[in-house]
Amino acid sequence: MIQQIRNLIPKPVKRFLRYWVTYPFFRLSLWRNVRYDQKRFRTWSSADGRPDQKIQLRSWINADYHKIEKALALRKPRPGFGTAVVLRLLENLELFQQQYGYDEICLIALNTLNNYLAFNEAQDHSDPRLSKRIEALLAATTAEALKSTGGGTIEIQRETIHQKSKLDLREFFASRHSIRQFAPDSVSRELLEQAVRMAQKTPTVCNRQSPKVYAYDEPSDRKRVIGCQRGNGGFGHEIPLILVVTSDVQTFFAVGERNQCWIDGGLFAMSLVYALHSLGLGAICLNWSVEKHFDQELHEVADIPASEAVIMMIGVGHLPDKLTVAQSCRKPLEEVLHYPKTSREPQLP
Ligand SMILES: Cc1cc2nc3c(=O)[nH]c(=O)nc-3n(C[C@H](O)[C@H](O)[C@H](O)COP(=O)(O)O)c2cc1C
Structure with a gap:
């Protein structure tokens, strides 16, 4: 009826x-x-202007010291530039030192401030107020500790960049495929660590480095984590190592950065996939565009802090001798690359 x-x-x-x-x-x-x-x-995030968590405060320190190193890397930095940023950095460093003691980010910030002082002195533009506070902060650590990290700028030759980057990446890019068949061998932690270290070179906003990687190689953990994902039917059980890439929202401090976790996390994930490829491993991105309840479930199952947004999972393993991959043909270039006319017709006088 x-x-x-x-x-x-x-x-x-x-x-x-x-x-x-x-x-x-x-x-x-x-x-x-x-x-x-x-x-x-x-x-x-600390977009409300109150970085009261350790990671939030660290993130402000990170962004501010990086603002200074970025300015020092300009062709002609203005003597005495960025006083407001330097003052905020000093205040946050003093606070951090009192509450938690210095960590590596603080040492990098101190080295950068040292560079800043040296630059201004060389330009006959010292500010005794700032120098005094910077020197007081430097006195709370040792020259040895400062030497153990970087911070500031370095000079580099074009020839060095060209020498180190001269690889034909066309074959490298073309030979990466999403892998859905894996050899049973486990992936060593050394290989994974090497890949993550390589991916850490990925650019992030103000070098704040929000991305993190959680690795699950125990069979029961793997099963639980991959069980939350819907796109691995027919091959998920073969994956010897499951990675979850996340991005820590505590590193962001402006409303405009509300989507930044996906950008920094996505870039990082891509680098990681290429790093794994360069080490001879197979990898597959596994989608995490999900609704709230799935996301909450994964956070619990995979033991991921609530402050972190999950970007995607990546399945990793050694390649079998022979395997089938999807062709995944790409669109024609004209659909991707455009040369728009941005200006109106020139006005004749
Ligand atoms: C963010 C993201 C999520 C993906 N999720 C899945 C997935 O859940 N399952 C799957 O089989 N492939 C997944 N893929 C792989 C895509 O299907 C694949 O990258 C695309 O077809 C291009 O193929 P290629 O990687 O072999 O070049 C995902 C890729 C990306 C970038």
């Missing part, structure tokens, strides 16, 4: 009705999920 009534309704009317029945559910689900992302950002 119901079927008969259904058959009587014309198709466009059916489509119209279906749309308006599902639309409120879509709006509700979108609202809930946006609120979920918003709550994480509100709770864990």
Whole structure:
């Protein structure tokens, strides 16, 4: 009977009705999920201007020292530049030192401040107020500790960059495939650590380095973690190492950065995939575009802090001697690369 009534309704009317029945559910689900992302950002970022967690304070220090090294790397830095940034950095370093003692980021910041002092002195532009506070902070550590890290700028020759980057990457890029067949051998921690170290060179906003990697190689852990993901049917059980790439929202401190975790995390994940490829391993990105309840489940199962957004999983393993991969053909270049005309027609005088 119901079927008969259904058959009587014309198709466009059916489509119209279906749309308006599902639309409120879509709006509700979108609202809930946006609120979920918003709550994480509100709770864990310091966009409210109060970096009261250790990682948040560290992130301000990180961003500010990097602002100084960036300015020092300009062709002609302005003598005495960035006083407001330097003052904020000094205040945050003093606070951090009192509360937690110096860590590596603080040492990098101190080296950068040292460079800043040296630059200004060389330009006959010393500010005794700043020098005094910087020297007091430097006195709380040792020359040896400062030497153990970097910070500031370095001079580099074009020839050095060219020598080290002269590789034909076309073959390298073309030979990476998403791998869905793995050899049973486990992946050593040395290889994984090498790949993550390589991926750490990925650029991040103000060098704040929000991305993190969680590695699961025990069979029961792997099973639990991969069990939360929906796109590994038929091969998930073969993956010897599951990685979860996350991005720590505590490193962000402005509303404009509300989507930055996906950008920094996505760039990092890509580098990691290429690093694994360069080490002869196979890898597959595993989607984590999910709704709130799946995300909460993974955080719990994989023991990931609530302050971190999950970017994606990556399945990793050694390659079997012979395997089949999807061709995954790419769009024509013209669909991707555009040369838009940005200006209006030139006005004739
Ligand atoms: C963020 C992201 C999520 C992905 N998720 C899945 C997934 O869940 N399952 C899967 O089989 N492939 C997944 N892939 C792999 C894509 O299907 C694959 O990268 C694309 O087809 C291009 O193929 P190629 O990597 O072999 O060049 C994902 C890729 C990316 C970048």
